[in-house]
Amino acid sequence: MFRTLSLVALIAVGAQPVAAEVVIKAGHGTTSEHPTHLALMRFADSVAEATNGEVTVEAYPDRQLGEERELAEGLQLGTVDMAVISTGPLLSFAPGIGVVDLPFLFRDSKHVETVLDGEIGTALLAEFDGTGIKGLGWWENGWRHLTANEPIRAVEDLDGLKLRTMQNPVHIAAFEKLGAAPIPMAWGEVFTSLGQGVIDAQENPITITYVNSLWEVQDYLMLTGHVFGPHVVLMSQSKWDSLTPEQQTIVTDALTEATAFQRSEATRLEAENLEKLKENGMEVIEVDTAPFREAVRDIAASQSELDQDMIEQIKAIGE
Numbered sequence: 001m002f003r004t005l006s007l008v009a010l011i012a013v014g015a016q017p018v019a020a021e022v023v024i025k026a027g028h029g030t031t032s033e034h035p036t037h038l039a040l041m042r043f044a045d046s047v048a049e050a051t052n053g054e055v056t057v058e059a060y061p062d063r064q065l066g067e068e069r070e071l072a073e074g075l076q077l078g079t080v081d082m083a084v085i086s087t088g089p090l091l092s093f094a095p096g097i098g099v100v101d102l103p104f105l106f107r108d109s110k111h112v113e114t115v116l117d118g119e120i121g122t123a124l125l126a127e128f129d130g131t132g133i134k135g136l137g138w139w140e141n142g143w144r145h146l147t148a149n150e151p152i153r154a155v156e157d158l159d160g161l162k163l164r165t166m167q168n169p170v171h172i173a174a175f176e177k178l179g180a181a182p183i184p185m186a187w188g189e190v191f192t193s194l195g196q197g198v199i200d201a202q203e204n205p206i207t208i209t210y211v212n213s214l215w216e217v218q219d220y221l222m223l224t225g226h227v228f229g230p231h232v233v234l235m236s237q238s239k240w241d242s243l244t245p246e247q248q249t250i251v252t253d254a255l256t257e258a259t260a261f262q263r264s265e266a267t268r269l270e271a272e273n274l275e276k277l278k279e280n281g282m283e284v285i286e287v288d289t290a291p292f293r294e295a296v297r298d299i300a301a302s303q304s305e306l307d308q309d310m311i312e313q314i315k316a317i318g319e
Helices: 004-010 035-050 069-075 095-101 107-117 120-128 169-177 187-197 204-210 236-244 247-279 290-295 306-317
Strands: 022-026 055-060 082-086 134-150 161-166 181-184 199-203 220-236 281-286
Touching: 004 161, 022 035, 022 095, 022 181, 035 055, 035 134, 055 247, 069 082, 069 134, 069 187, 082 236, 095 120, 095 169, 095 220, 095 306, 107 120, 107 134, 107 220, 120 306, 134 204, 134 236, 134 247, 161 169, 169 181, 169 220, 199 220, 204 247, 220 247, 247 281, 290 306
Parallel strands: 022 055, 022 082, 161 181, 161 199, 220 281
Antiparallel strands: 082 220, 134 199, 134 220
């Protein structure tokens, strides 16, 4: 009775109900040292400040909410609110984004940003429309390089090499063309598999190689820069739709600022972490990539699910 009378009294004096707090749980597969996690924390601060604490973003690093494929499925189901995911596991949901995984497609980071921040990047994010996932933006995982326990200086050195790749058909096709034996594997299994000799090599950006201590199980780092690896910022469509228009605008604005920060941190940490890998005993090898480029030059044409016109548009941008 007391609660009922109190509620009536509050209504009578015109008391306003307190807005319900919105919590956005955001997962990713990298460590808390990676620029993606640092940017998510900055994004969380910006959203909290702009909404006076009404919207809270909780960042879960290191696969705490699942491997990347599980994160994508969780977005569809609405059991994960937000995620930052490599492109590989996303091709099942939006096959067209596989264009960014083509080897040696991008000339440099400026070329990447021009493409992904422009009409093509927007069109690729729209590939998620109707899947239960909303594409929000593009962050940077970095240029992918090879690591192994034997030096790789020529295409022939890849012959038969048991190489871990993401579950990415474009990457797999490229490494098969180069003569390697690509083995798709969830990231959580890679360190142990390298240490036990189940696989001989892997490929990843420098910062991923460093923050996961791969120098303990790999002796050589080959600077091939064969693929640029984006991180795609995604939200569950159901979570996005539950936000008010004002909250959606705040999220979008905060993401723009966090994107600039994330890319800046990625560049800074890559340079620092390359030196740290050397200090920890990895031998870094500069590779003449011309023969590698020649060996995979027909990969794009062999991927029928990719928009060939878009590929040509990407190549032409900024030339």
